[in-house]
Amino acid sequence: MPDFPTLSANLGTVVISVPFALMFYLGGTTLIGRKRSEAATARAVTATTGVGLIAGLIVLGLMLTNDTQHDVVSFGDWVHVETPVTEKPFHFAIKFVFDRLSVPFTALTYLLFGTIGVFATKYMHREEGYNRFFTLYSLFLAGMVTAALAGTIETLFFGWELVGLSSALLVGFFHNRPAPVRNAFRVWVVYRISDAALLLAAVVLHHMSSGGDFDKLTGYQQIDGHDVAAWPYGVCRLPANQVLIVGLLLIIAAAGKSALIPFSGWLPRAMEGPTPSSAVFYGALSVHLGAYLLLRLDPLLDASPVLSTIVVILGLATAIFATLTARVQTDIKSALAFASLTQVGLIVAEIGLGWRYIPLVHILGHACLRTMQFVRAPSVIRDHNAIEYALGDRLPRGSSGFLGKFGVRAYRFALERGHLDAILDRVFCAPFLALFRGIDRFERRIAITVNDDQPTVEAPVATPSLSPAKERAI
Amino acid sequence: MNLLSLPRAEVAIGIPIIGAILVRTVRDPARADRVAIVSRILVLVASLFAWASVGTETALCPWGACLTFFGRPIFTVDRLSGSLLPLVALLHVLTVLSTSRVKRNRTSYTGHLIGEAARLATFSCIEPWPLIALLAFSTILPYIEMAQRGLRSRLYVWHMLAFVVLLISGWFAVESKWSVGPILLLAAVLVRSGTFPAHLWVVDHFERAAFGTALLFATPIAGVYVALRLVIPNAPDVVLQTIGIASLVTAIYAAGLAIVQTDVRRFFAYTFLSHASIVLVGLELHTSLSLTGALGMWVSVALSLGGLGLCLRAVEARYGRLSLNRHLGLYEKSPMLAIGFLVTGFGCIGFPGTAGFIANELLVDGAIEANPVVGVALVFEAMLNSIAIVRVYLLLFTGTQNTSSVPLDVTWRKRVAMLTLFALIFVGGLAPNVWIHERYEAARSLNLFPEE
Numbered sequence: 001m002p003d004f005p006t007l008s009a010n011l012g013t014v015v016i017s018v019p020f021a022l023m024f025y026l027g028g029t030t031l032i033g034r035k036r037s038e039a040a041t042a043r044a045v046t047a048t049t050g051v052g053l054i055a056g057l058i059v060l061g062l063m064l065t066n067d068t069q070h071d072v073v074s075f076g077d078w079v080h081v082e083t084p085v086t087e088k089p090f091h092f093a094i095k096f097v098f099d100r101l102s103v104p105f106t107a108l109t110y111l112l113f114g115t116i117g118v119f120a121t122k123y124m125h126r127e128e129g130y131n132r133f134f135t136l137y138s139l140f141l142a143g144m145v146t147a148a149l150a151g152t153i154e155t156l157f158f159g160w161e162l163v164g165l166s167s168a169l170l171v172g173f174f175h176n177r178p179a180p181v182r183n184a185f186r187v188w189v190v191y192r193i194s195d196a197a198l199l200l201a202a203v204v205l206h207h208m209s210s211g212g213d214f215d216k217l218t219g220y221q222q223i224d225g226h227d228v229a230a231w232p233y234g235v236c237r238l239p240a241n242q243v244l245i246v247g248l249l250l251i252i253a254a255a256g257k258s259a260l261i262p263f264s265g266w267l268p269r270a271m272e273g274p275t276p277s278s279a280v281f282y283g284a285l286s287v288h289l290g291a292y293l294l295l296r297l298d299p300l301l302d303a304s305p306v307l308s309t310i311v312v313i314l315g316l317a318t319a320i321f322a323t324l325t326a327r328v329q330t331d332i333k334s335a336l337a338f339a340s341l342t343q344v345g346l347i348v349a350e351i352g353l354g355w356r357y358i359p360l361v362h363i364l365g366h367a368c369l370r371t372m373q374f375v376r377a378p379s380v381i382r383d384h385n386a387i388e389y390a391l392g393d394r395l396p397r398g399s400s401g402f403l404g405k406f407g408v409r410a411y412r413f414a415l416e417r418g419h420l421d422a423i424l425d426r427v428f429c430a431p432f433l434a435l436f437r438g439i440d441r442f443e444r445r446i447a448i449t450v451n452d453d454q455p456t457v458e459a460p461v462a463t464p465s466l467s468p469a470k471e472r473a474i
Numbered sequence: 475m476n477l478l479s480l481p482r483a484e485v486a487i488g489i490p491i492i493g494a495i496l497v498r499t500v501r502d503p504a505r506a507d508r509v510a511i512v513s514r515i516l517v518l519v520a521s522l523f524a525w526a527s528v529g530t531e532t533a534l535c536p537w538g539a540c541l542t543f544f545g546r547p548i549f550t551v552d553r554l555s556g557s558l559l560p561l562v563a564l565l566h567v568l569t570v571l572s573t574s575r576v577k578r579n580r581t582s583y584t585g586h587l588i589g590e591a592a593r594l595a596t597f598s599c600i601e602p603w604p605l606i607a608l609l610a611f612s613t614i615l616p617y618i619e620m621a622q623r624g625l626r627s628r629l630y631v632w633h634m635l636a637f638v639v640l641l642i643s644g645w646f647a648v649e650s651k652w653s654v655g656p657i658l659l660l661a662a663v664l665v666r667s668g669t670f671p672a673h674l675w676v677v678d679h680f681e682r683a684a685f686g687t688a689l690l691f692a693t694p695i696a697g698v699y700v701a702l703r704l705v706i707p708n709a710p711d712v713v714l715q716t717i718g719i720a721s722l723v724t725a726i727y728a729a730g731l732a733i734v735q736t737d738v739r740r741f742f743a744y745t746f747l748s749h750a751s752i753v754l755v756g757l758e759l760h761t762s763l764s765l766t767g768a769l770g771m772w773v774s775v776a777l778s779l780g781g782l783g784l785c786l787r788a789v790e791a792r793y794g795r796l797s798l799n800r801h802l803g804l805y806e807k808s809p810m811l812a813i814g815f816l817v818t819g820f821g822c823i824g825f826p827g828t829a830g831f832i833a834n835e836l837l838v839d840g841a842i843e844a845n846p847v848v849g850v851a852l853v854f855e856a857m858l859n860s861i862a863i864v865r866v867y868l869l870l871f872t873g874t875q876n877t878s879s880v881p882l883d884v885t886w887r888k889r890v891a892m893l894t895l896f897a898l899i900f901v902g903g904l905a906p907n908v909w910i911h912e913r914y915e916a917a918r919s920l921n922l923f924p925e926e
Contacts, residue, residue, distance in 0.1 A: 030813070031810075031813065031893065031896060032893070033810070033889065077907070078832075078906065078907065079832050079906050079907050079910050080907065081762075081763065081766060081836065081910065081911075081914055082914075083761075083762045083763060084762055087761060087762055087763065087843065088843075090763055090836060090839060092832065092835065128806075154835070157826065158826040158827070161825060161826045162826065162827075165820075165825070168864070172868065172872060175803075175805060175868075175871070175872035175873070176803065176872075176873065176874055178801065178873070181801065181868050181872045181873065184868065185864065185865060185868055188860075188861065188864045189861055192857045192860050192861055193857065195857070196853045196854065196856070196857040199838070199853050199856075200849070200850060200853050203835070203838050203839050203842050203849060203853075204842065206835075206839060207839060207842050207843060432730070433733075433734060435730075436730045436731055436733065436734045437734045439727075439730075439731060440731055440734055440735070443674060443677070443731075446674060447629060447674055447677070447678050447681075450628050450629050450632070450674075451626060451627060451628050451629060451678070452626075452628065
């Protein structure tokens, strides 16, 4: 009978490696051009998520029975560069942490992935791109599990990026239609801003601790005379000015990933993807990843009242904005997206207020509820009609609740989704595009003048052929 | 003396020359293609042997059989050039594998093989004057091809003329101990690397020349090699800082322009310029991490950009010159090319899991240590490039389906080429320690580390 640490480490390895095995299987067969049947794909998805979930639950059980709060599975240094004595050495450790934060989140991930995976095998039946969907689905699972269990900031970044890429590609899954593609691009741009902030934070943290380990960054706290490193008892070891810089970068990263203000515009756009991916990504897991990041690095927030205040304001503002906007949506998925965002805003505010278990429980409960609602969304009209037929009358309709001039303004504000996308477009995108398009035209003219002829192959001019609105979106 | 003790660099350079002579005797394009493939595979094997011999006596001048210049060996496989030779050879193999059958009649195999020999010779040359001669010679080959096709490119000619003149006068000044020497060499490097504002020739060259030729001329990033061999050892700090600042500006400028392009070749040219400039930024920062990262980026970017270029070239071969003014919807007909575009594109930007990831991390980490503003700028540049790559992916491969009735996915030769690329990009990304250590040793061999 293996001892607890060995068993726990082995099971932990299974939890981590299972999604990658699925990813390599689905991705590898696609690359070598081997056709997979739908049944084979479905079996692979069901088996791997099942194995991952069972292994994760056993780890949770072992930790509870052995009263372990913090278990580490380390794969050693992925990269180790011995620098000269005048510089800090570079370590890139692959380390995963099983604690009170990561294990419930990972179990939730597997549970929802397994459930929605089974649902999707039926929902996507004979859909063009069935295998593509599940390949991206496995990429997302790998990213989520990696980000949830990450013990270093770089490992978290690794998972974070996989989540971003797979999300954007799944938003554009129905790539024959223009709207999903435009929205996928919009999602990608916001994710890249978020990723850039996280990468900077990761590099700065890595630089400060020569390794990026959360344990080193967040240190230990004395509980009942013992050093406790486990979440949520970490304490920040960084100087105040560094905490502020890193904290702000992390807040930007979290805001992008969780669609907080001013990045909220991408969330309803992401609903162009297939319903199963909308359910599990934007209703349940991906949208909570920003909040998860803030929970993981909570000692930074504890160390800085300024950061905590910013987080509370950001969360509450997002919640108010989203609850207003959700009330005027005319399609079920957008309404659910904003309803989801309302809860995410509240979760973020809870984190800013210094609570730890309440937001975690809020994430778990909200993710499960919202997944169910998203999955039911396509049949809600039929349900509605069935109830009305049964009643023999129309169902009562609620009033908008808006009164007077304020009500009209609030209605317009909500209908335009707070003009957030338009503001970002006008302030950042339009000047950027105008500047570089102007430079491009200028460079083309120089080339034509110097070469003293027209290009032999007719190069398209930079003038957009689409309407300005579409061009902006593209 | 046995076969294994032959001078490795000279063997790798000699094979394509022999191949070029053989190809001249063949009239049938299919046979010429086969000869070219065999020659290039042999070159790849020879260059791998050369790399494996780094640090041993056979890498230098066994049995006195190597070419010399005033008694000094011209070609040497050292830690810097060791991995560059297989890289250059591999790019040539992949290019010839992915050349479409319809283009064989128009392809100058002799020219390509001579070009390969010149590039291999350049990347293994350590003597300044022969290196300058090789660099000058390398600029002539693309011009000849363009002239044969009836294409005029004054931008290319003027820039390359300036490059050669600056290089010759710069090195002459350095040898004469004139203080202007490093500045002239700096200008030469900036021109050859396509650094702003001397970057227009790169875009023009990609627009006009054959894509394969332009790709092979540009992607090994010879400007970085010139900087390492001729400029950095002789230049004062102010010259290095100038290279760094100009390259950083170019990286962001080109990334911004890549986002707004409406022609796929121009997009590729700007993407190339942005990434090539990043390598030069890393060289200037003078921390061991940034130098290691820069050398790592050099290899990963050359590999990934080469792959990206080959994907675009294959797409062009099927659908003609590509405009980015509308969605082309090519995914359903060419899924492998779509995947290839994404993998190589993300390899360029250092996406996690690809070879460039750790190199990029090292570079940004070193930059943060040397100058936080540079670190922020590097992250911003990567963000812009990733946006540009996904934009082009969406424009090329999504949208209303292309309705061609003939199969347009890749042939087995291209699939082999792309799978080889994918394997290298992913293996380099998933097991980076070995090759990053090799890059670290290469960086250390340059004697540029702080304590040295």
